Amino acid sequence: MREYVGVIHLHTEYSDGWGTYEQIMKTAKEVGLDFVIGTDHDTIQPKLDGLEGYHNGVLLICGYEITPEINHYLAIGTDKLIPPSDNPQDYIDDVRESGGLGVIAHPHHIGIKRFGVDAFPWNDWSVNGYDAMSIWDLVNDWGENINGYVSGLQGLINPAGYISGPNPKTLHLWDELNRERLVAGIGELDNHNTHFKVFGITVEVFKWEFALKTIRNHLLIDDITGDYERDTKHIIDVIKRGRLFVANDYFENSRGFEFFALLDGGKRAYMGERLPAGTRMNLFINSPKKAYILLFHNGNLVKEKYSTNLTYATDKSGVWRAEVHLQKGLWRRGWIYSNPITIEGNY
Numbered sequence: 001m002r003e004y005v006g007v008i009h010l011h012t013e014y015s016d017g018w019g020t021y022e023q024i025m026k027t028a029k030e031v032g033l034d035f036v037i038g039t040d041h042d043t044i045q046p047k048l049d050g051l052e053g054y055h056n057g058v059l060l061i062c063g064y065e066i067t068p069e070i071n072h073y074l075a076i077g078t079d080k081l082i083p084p085s086d087n088p089q090d091y092i093d094d095v096r097e098s099g100g101l102g103v104i105a106h107p108h109h110i111g112i113k114r115f116g117v118d119a120f121p122w123n124d125w126s127v128n129g130y131d132a133m134s135i136w137d138l139v140n141d142w143g144e145n146i147n148g149y150v151s152g153l154q155g156l157i158n159p160a161g162y163i164s165g166p167n168p169k170t171l172h173l174w175d176e177l178n179r180e181r182l183v184a185g186i187g188e189l190d191n192h193n194t195h196f197k198v199f200g201i202t203v204e205v206f207k208w209e210f211a212l213k214t215i216r217n218h219l220l221i222d223d224i225t226g227d228y229e230r231d232t233k234h235i236i237d238v239i240k241r242g243r244l245f246v247a248n249d250y251f252e253n254s255r256g257f258e259f260f261a262l263l264d265g266g267k268r269a270y271m272g273e274r275l276p277a278g279t280r281m282n283l284f285i286n287s288p289k290k291a292y293i294l295l296f297h298n299g300n301l302v303k304e305k306y307s308t309n310l311t312y313a314t315d316k317s318g319v320w321r322a323e324v325h326l327q328k329g330l331w332r333r334g335w336i337y338s339n340p341i342t343i344e345g346n347y
């Protein structure tokens, strides 16, 4: 099994982003990505233009973002252009029927009121049938930490300093949803590389060189063939199964992180798996660097250790997942977020 690393959710000149796929894929190669999933607003034109496929060894998958006023939804791996609707269940069902991967985007988006950036949250949780949700969004995380002109300016000069971690409300909701069924968690950029002027100087939110180094998805994948259509299907399948972790690789590269369960008889269970009630397991968390390792059960912190590894034996039903935090600058920041391993049964 290999670790296959990529970014999800970005905008190009095909919608309201700045920059071309050519430029983004060149940068993706330079910063060591394996894949990029682009999601322009309500268009499959990049796919029709034949941009999907390997670009100098980096796989580009062209999905799109279904963009009503709120309740934005990523549709990935479908040839069908599904229109926005007031009822999100309509497009969730359509993406599912078309065989695509459907992802709830930036669920707790708040915008930046002071600077006139609107909020685009997800507000209908009565829906069902979606595959995944975003648990961490670069632009929204940054925006949540910008609360005035001073932090605004500092945040433009040093954007990495204003990435703190996923919104706790999102994590709480994600844990709740996973009690019922697997809802895979992904990380997204929602980067537009917007250009604007501050005191006559052009600033970019964010340069691709920066954005592509931040919130990444690390997939554990068995079979990469070099055939882009087959590899796209594998990537979509692995994301649907939750076999991935999400990390901000800007300060430290999270490659090599592990979260798995060793079961009686020596079998391993991986992220995204749901085990029958009563399963006994030994959980292993390995961090590529000494840091704060945290283990959560149904959203409650069970164990924390400043180390490169943590183990825990349990047969308790519920949603088990790992986080790793780093001390960088004045802040302790979220670094790595695993998808859960769940033991089914009554909680």
Ligand SMILES: [Zn+2]
Residues within 6 Å of the ligand: 065, 072, 105, 106, 120
């Ligand atoms: Zn959006």
Ligand SMILES: [Zn+2]
Residues within 6 Å of the ligand: 009, 011, 065, 190
């Ligand atoms: Zn977007």
